[in-house]
Amino acid sequence: MEEMKSRDEASRKVKAIGLLSGGLDSTLAAAVVKRAGIEVIGLYVKNMFVTDRRREEHLRRAVDQLGIPLRVIDRSNEHLNVVRHPRYGYGSGMNPCVDCRIFILRTAKEVMEEEGAQFVVTGEVLGQRPMSQHRRALLLVARESGLGDRLLRPLSANLLPETLPVREGWLDKGQLYSISGRSRAPQRVLADALGITDYPQPAGGCLLTEKVYSARLRDAFSHLGADALDREGFELLRHGRHFRLGESVKVIIGRNEAENEILSEFKPGRIALEPLGVMGPLALVEGDPTPEQLRLAAALVARYCDQADQVEFAVTRGDETTRITVSPLTPDDSRIDAWRI
DSSP states (O other): OOHHHHHHHHTOOOEEEEEOOSSSSHHHHHHHHHHOEEEEEEEEETTBOOOTTTHHHHHHHOOOOOHOOEEEEOOOHHHHHHHHHHHHHHOSSSSSSHHHHHHHHHHHHHHHHHTOOSSOOOOOOSSSHHHHHHHHHHHHHHTTTTTTGGGOOTTTTSSSSOOHHHHHSSSSSGSOOBBBBSSHHHHHHHHEEEEEEEEOOOOBEEEBSSSSHHHHHHHHHHHHHHGGHHHHHHHHHSSSSEEEEEEEEEEOOOOOOOHHHHHHHHHHEEEEEEESSOOOOEEEEEOOOOOOHHHHHHHHHTTSSSSSSSSEEEEEETEEEEEEEEEETTOHHHHHHHHHH
16 A cells, blocks of 8 residues: 555656647557556647648547647658658658657657656557557667657557666556557557547558659659758649659649649749630649740640640749740640659
């Protein structure tokens, strides 16, 4: 009884930073630590590659269920250097998962020190993700982040080396779990036991794992260089149809009215092609095209305009606007697929 009382008193003096994603695993991890009597502060580190537009809504629901505060830190600009030059390489797409994890955990370490907390909690599960959650990767990111044994993964803790919170008696092994693998069934059982009922279904959620975006990013790095692509360049890769007409010439064509509006925001520093007299997409040309390449770009854009034998375009470069008229490429022109990124 005295030992239990002493542990409870020690726990009340301890504070942890709970890395949250809005998903079930990280919510469970924070809940397990809070249940042990430890104060938990939620932390979400933002970047620009999240595909779930409701991510912050999920986060708010998670912290409401947990009854904990939430800090949101936007590290999007700093994160771009991780994507440009990952030390540990990319996954199946352009996703540098190990480097991303180290980056996020270093941020969590900074917050831990700012808040006077003793350790960081994540929802990582041994063997759940092939690149970043096998045993060697989990140990690597703990070391490289500078957290070392101040990083606790409650859902798999009993399958991993003992960490500081256990050695100090802030939690014991009976309060931690031995979950591993890709099945989410154990997490759902634990969620029921902890009374956590409102959580999203698991999803990838990272733009860098998506095939089309990855191909476009790889192409941009290859032709421009990783350091030449700024935040606006990364963002533009999300939108429109992309075609590379030459080593330094690319065409981006809107797919609908909404995308035309988005692309119009990226006009500065690029050539804009806008059809006149027919319905069709806005297109942007990057690079320094020759007159022939510009006509080819216009003919390609005309392919996506309402049917016409000839299409006239307004061609805008900065403050200067000229006009050209071209015949559309035919849908079966083999160059279209060859140019498509």
